[in-house]
Amino acid sequence: MLKKLTTQQKDILKIAVAAVIFxxxxxxxxxxxxxxxxxxxxxxxxxxxxxxxxxxxxxxPVSKAVRNISHGEVFDENFLMTVxxxxxxxxRQWDEAVAVMLFYAIGEAFEHYAVNKSRGSISxxxxxxxxxxxxxxxxxxETVDPYDVMPGDIIIVRPGERIPxxxxxxxxxxxxxxxALTGESIPIDVEKGMAVSxxxxxxxxxxxxxxxxxxxxxxxxxxxxxxxNSGSKKARVEKFITKFARYYTPAVVFSALALAxxxxxxLHGGWSVWVxxxxxxxxxxxxxxxxxxxxxxxxxxxxxxxxxxxxxKGSDYLEAMADVDTIVFDKTGTLTTGIFKVSNVRPAxxxxxxxxxGSEQLLGIAAHIEMFSNHPIARSIKEAYGKELTESGVTxxxxxxxKGMRAVIEGSAYYAGNAGLMHDLGIDDYPQxxxxxxxxxxxxxxxxxxxxxxxxxLGYIAIADTVKPGVEKAISKMKESGITKTVMLTxxxxxIADRVAQELGIDEHVAGLLPEGKVEAFESLITxxxxxxxxxxxxxxxxxTLARADVGLAMGGMGxxxxxxxxxxxxxxxxxAKIPLIKRIAKRTLSIAKQNVVFALVIKFAVLILGAVGxxxxxxxxxxxxxxxxxxxxxxxxxxxxSRKEAENI
Amino acid sequence: MKKSFKLxxxxxxxxxxxMEAAINKLDEVEECSISFMTQRMNIVADDIDxxxxxxxxxxxxxxxxxxxxxx
Numbered sequence: 001m002l003k004k005l006t007t008q009q010k011d012i013l014k015i016a017v018a019a020v021i022f023x024x025x026x027x028x029x030x031x032x033x034x035x036x037x038x039x040x041x042x043x044x045x046x047x048x049x050x051x052x053x054x055x056x057x058x059x060x061p062v063s064k065a066v067r068n069i070s071h072g073e074v075f076d077e078n079f080l081m082t083v084x085x086x087x088x089x090x091x092r093q094w095d096e097a098v099a100v101m102l103f104y105a106i107g108e109a110f111e112h113y114a115v116n117k118s119r120g121s122i123s124x125x126x127x128x129x130x131x132x133x134x135x136x137x138x139x140x141x142e143t144v145d146p147y148d149v150m151p152g153d154i155i156i157v158r159p160g161e162r163i164p165x166x167x168x169x170x171x172x173x174x175x176x177x178x179x180a181l182t183g184e185s186i187p188i189d190v191e192k193g194m195a196v197s198x199x200x201x202x203x204x205x206x207x208x209x210x211x212x213x214x215x216x217x218x219x220x221x222x223x224x225x226x227x228x229n230s231g232s233k234k235a236r237v238e239k240f241i242t243k244f245a246r247y248y249t250p251a252v253v254f255s256a257l258a259l260a261x262x263x264x265x266x267l268h269g270g271w272s273v274w275v276x277x278x279x280x281x282x283x284x285x286x287x288x289x290x291x292x293x294x295x296x297x298x299x300x301x302x303x304x305x306x307x308x309x310x311x312x313k314g315s316d317y318l319e320a321m322a323d324v325d326t327i328v329f330d331k332t333g334t335l336t337t338g339i340f341k342v343s344n345v346r347p348a349x350x351x352x353x354x355x356x357x358g359s360e361q362l363l364g365i366a367a368h369i370e371m372f373s374n375h376p377i378a379r380s381i382k383e384a385y386g387k388e389l390t391e392s393g394v395t396x397x398x399x400x401x402x403k404g405m406r407a408v409i410e411g412s413a414y415y416a417g418n419a420g421l422m423h424d425l426g427i428d429d430y431p432q433x434x435x436x437x438x439x440x441x442x443x444x445x446x447x448x449x450x451x452x453x454x455x456x457x458l459g460y461i462a463i464a465d466t467v468k469p470g471v472e473k474a475i476s477k478m479k480e481s482g483i484t485k486t487v488m489l490t491x492x493x494x495x496i497a498d499r500v501a502q503e504l505g506i507d508e509h510v511a512g513l514l515p516e517g518k519v520e521a522f523e524s525l526i527t528x529x530x531x532x533x534x535x536x537x538x539x540x541x542x543x544x545t546l547a548r549a550d551v552g553l554a555m556g557g558m559g560x561x562x563x564x565x566x567x568x569x570x571x572x573x574x575x576x577a578k579i580p581l582i583k584r585i586a587k588r589t590l591s592i593a594k595q596n597v598v599f600a601l602v603i604k605f606a607v608l609i610l611g612a613v614g615x616x617x618x619x620x621x622x623x624x625x626x627x628x629x630x631x632x633x634x635x636x637x638x639x640x641x642x643s644r645k646e647a648e649n650i
Numbered sequence: 651m652k653k654s655f656k657l658x659x660x661x662x663x664x665x666x667x668x669m670e671a672a673i674n675k676l677d678e679v680e681e682c683s684i685s686f687m688t689q690r691m692n693i694v695a696d697d698i699d700x701x702x703x704x705x706x707x708x709x710x711x712x713x714x715x716x717x718x719x720x721x
Contacts, residue, residue, distance in 0.1 A: 064714075071711040077664065112661065115687070234683070242667045292663040292686075299687040 011109050015102065018057035022098050025049035029095060050094040058085060058101040075249045077286045084282040088618060091272055091279075096618035100283060107626035111292055114633045118300055118640050129220060130164035130198065136208070146198075146215045157207045165198050166218045167209035174205035181219065181309070181572055222564075233314025234295075237593050241294050245287035252608070256281035259612060273614070280611035283621040284604055293596040293632035300639030301589030309572040310582050311556070317568040320551045321586035325531030327483050327579065328522060330545075331490035331500060333538040334555060335576065336465040340376045342384035343436055347459035355459075362459050366441055368394050369407040369416040377437060380463055402514060404439070413444040415455065419493070425455040435499040436462040437492060470577050472504050477580035482587065487525060489518050489545075515541040519548055526550075536579065538563055553579065592639055596632040603628050652694045655702075659715040660689050669716075672708035676701065691718065 029046040058081075065078040081104050088097035133146045136154040146164040149155060154170065157163050163176070175187040178200045187203055190196055196209060198220040215221055234242075260278035264271045298315035305312045312318050332338050347355040347362050367385035370378035371394060382389070393410040400406060403424070404417015415421060422428070422440050430440070441458040475486055488509040490497050497511035510521045522545050526533045535542070535549035543566040546552030554567030555574040564570050571578050607624035610616040660666055666686040673682040673693070678701050681694040695701045702718060709716050 067714060068712075076712075077662070111663075118687070242671075245664060245667065246671070286664070288662075288664055291667060295663065295685075295687055 008109065008112055011105065011112075014056055014060075015105050015109060018053040018098075018102055018105075021049050021053040021056070022095075022102060025053065025098075026095060047094055050098050051089075053098045054085070054089070054101055057098075057105045058082075061101070061104065075253060075285075077288060080249075080253070080282045080285055084279045087275060087279045087282075091276055093276070093618065100618055100622050103622045103626045107288075107629050110630050111288070111633060114296065114637055115292070118296060118303065118637065130162045133164040134158075134161075146218075149211055149215065151211050151213055153211045155209050155211060157202045157209060159202050159204055159206070161202055163196055163198050163200050163202060163207075163209065164220075165209075165211045165215055166196070166213050167211040168195050169193060169207055170210045171208035172205050174207050175203045176200040177203055233316045235298055235315040235319040235593075237319065237590070237597065238294055238298065238315060241287075241290045241597065245291050248287050249285050252281050252285035255608075256285070277611050277614060280616055280618065280621040281608065283618065284607055284611070284624045286625055288625070289600040289604075289629040289632045290597060292629065293600070293636045294593045296633060296636040297589055297593040297596065297639050300636055301585055303640060304585050304589075305569075305582055308578060308581055309575075310578050311570040311572065312582075313568050313570075317551055318586045318589055320532050321534065321569065321583060322590040323532040324534045324551055324583065325483060326485040326487065326525065326529045326533045327478060328487045328489060328525055328533060328535045328545075328549070329506070329576075330518075330535075330537035330539065330542050331488050331492060331497070332465060333574075334536050335471050335488065335500065335504060335506075336467050338376065338465065338538070340380035340437070340463050340465050342380055342461055343464040344434065344462035345384075345459070346431075346434075346462065348430060348457050356456075357458050362441060363461065365409065365414055365458070366416050366439060366461050368409050369397070369405050369414055369441075372397055373399075373405065377439065377463055381439065381461060384461075411446055413446065414458075415442045415444060416440070422457070427455055427457045430457050430460070434460075434462050435495045436464040437496060438462055467500065467503060468574075468576065470575070474575075474577040474580060475505050477577070478583065481580040481583045483580075483583065484531075485529070489513055489521055491515070491518075518542070519544050522548060536576070537567075538574070542566075553582075589639055592635055596635055599635075600628050600632055651696065651698055652692065653698050655691045655693070656719040657684070657689050657691055657709075658717045658719055659713070660684075660686060661716075662686075662713070665712045665716070668712045669709045672711065673705045676704055676708070678704070 025046045028042055028049070031042070061078040062082045065076060065082040068076045068079060081101065085097040085100050088094075088100065130146050132143050133149050134141050134156040135144050135149055136156055141156060149165055155165065155167070159174070169190060169192050171192060173189070173191040175189045176196065177187050178197070180201070181197060181199050188200075190207075195212070196207070198218040256278040259281060260275045263274050295315070298318060301318050302312045302315060305318070312321075329335050342363075345359040345363050347357045347359055350356050363381065363385045364387070367382050367387075368389060370381050371389045371391065373379075394407055396406070396408040396413075398406050400415075400417060400421060403421040404415060406413065406415050408414075415425060416439050418438070418440065422430070422442065425442055425444065427440075427442060438460045440460045442455045443458055444455045478486065485508070486506045488497065488501055488504075488506045490500075490509065490511055491513050492511055494511040497509045500506075501509040513521055518541070522533075522535060526548075532550035534551040534553060535545050536553045536555075537543075537546055538555035538560065540560045540562045542554075543562045546554060546563060546566040546568075549568075551569060552567040553569045553571060554563040556564055556570040556572040569582065571582075603624050607616055607620055611621060660669075663686045666684045669691075670682060670684040673679055673684075673691075678697070679693060679695050682691065682705070684691045691705070693701065693705065702720060706718050709718065
């Protein structure tokens, strides 16, 4: 029967048996002590029972200690406990020796339990890894390892199965549960032609998917990599603890040695008293409470973040996030949906107040100039035009960097672009109050003649980008969570930036920035800020700024790979409302970690001092070691429990 | 090159820190980090396969039962 028990269950069984024997021994010992004419037999029985309990619970640590001494591991916690308890036995402190071992074992068992528990809390995220893929071959279907599937292969996913690799649906329609990736619980409907991410669960229909990337490059593999590596970037507090532990244990052990030898030599005697006090030091010398509870708090924090669909690449970023007081946003794609729509087509008026050109015609010219461009603005114009574009009449398409485009359409030269381009063409008199992106169109003769001065303004097309729902609320929540300043950076015109900033309640904005100007504008914000500065972005052009920021947050859903790689924190569902939540999680994580450090150090040093002057016994020392560990771990686990509630409240 | 390995029977946080320090002292290892929470070791080295036995040695010195799982 014993074979079926796990190591953990065996440990608990040992603790229980030892505890029962220990209590019986205590009772006998105690009764015997107060009974008249103490009987030697009862005392011997109690000692035997104490020793039995000691062997049951102490065999593991003692044998480990003996093995490790041969490796030169002197400051091993097993060794310290062994020396302390054997010392106590030699001093005939039977009950205390057993108590120390017993509580040490309880502490260890609890530590295991806590670690497993919190590991389980992120295992949901680890669960996204698919075990197999159904590959379609000429002879039918075969089940293979996702690693063996190559781009171009067709795989079949049935309801209830997890999509193993990224791809495009070639047949079928279904709804997908992407909650493991994004924390979003509403299923997404997908159909033929749409791209799907690995890790989503197919809910309703059979899908045939053409694989677009190898497993190593798939969404799932990237996320797993992020989560698994998140432990490798350690926070300052964690590093401090590791370093501290390296000096703390030897220092305390040598003090113990000094305490055991020097005072008796000076005072000529009292060896057992001083040795006993030295043993207290050994029990307190283990830095376990700190070494386990601080990473546990951060792990809980990272786990809590992942549960709301936010990936934190390392605990140091969580630490930095707690100190952030300024958040800088990229506008398009971050605060706005990044989906552009033509909101107005406005032909210019002639002297009589009549339109110089029809709206439809103006849109047609714009659509043809932008016909080869894949820019979101160009796409929105083509979409608004909606008709077939004739490629044959369009020649000499040239891009005027940062300003617009020029093309010759059926012998006539046209320009489409921003105000800067119009200025270059000598056009300065036209309405431009509209708070949207304006694409101005100008006619410039047959294209052969010199064009300067001869250009005629035809009108503009207004393109607006819509603000993401809930952003305004998210910004005010950020203020509540301790962000003192919000800034928006954009390449757009001042009018638009101003409108969006006002609408959302953003404190400052910098408009008209070229991609390289973003980093510069950001640098000056960093130097002007006392706290840490975070940047939120989604595009390739945001990558340098994301890398430069104290904390870079990328939108993971729509965001580009380069941005996700450069970022420290990835928001999987692109929802800015997650930013105040992650800030709260970060602050709580850090405060728990700090509480643990202060609490553990204060108690340990207090008991060390009390022990040195003879005011502490082993019970107190055990509390300073195991008790403090357990309390710190419980405190850290608060992070896991409370954030679960928080995640549910969204 | 960088590789990640799962560790078996890693059951003490302080031990993980000691193992990490020992492996980082190896000349062939550029960087090594052991996460007690995820039970994983990330290691950066030119020839990882050659380093693994040495890393295992460092780990065994701290805890005999702890093993690097090589896939």
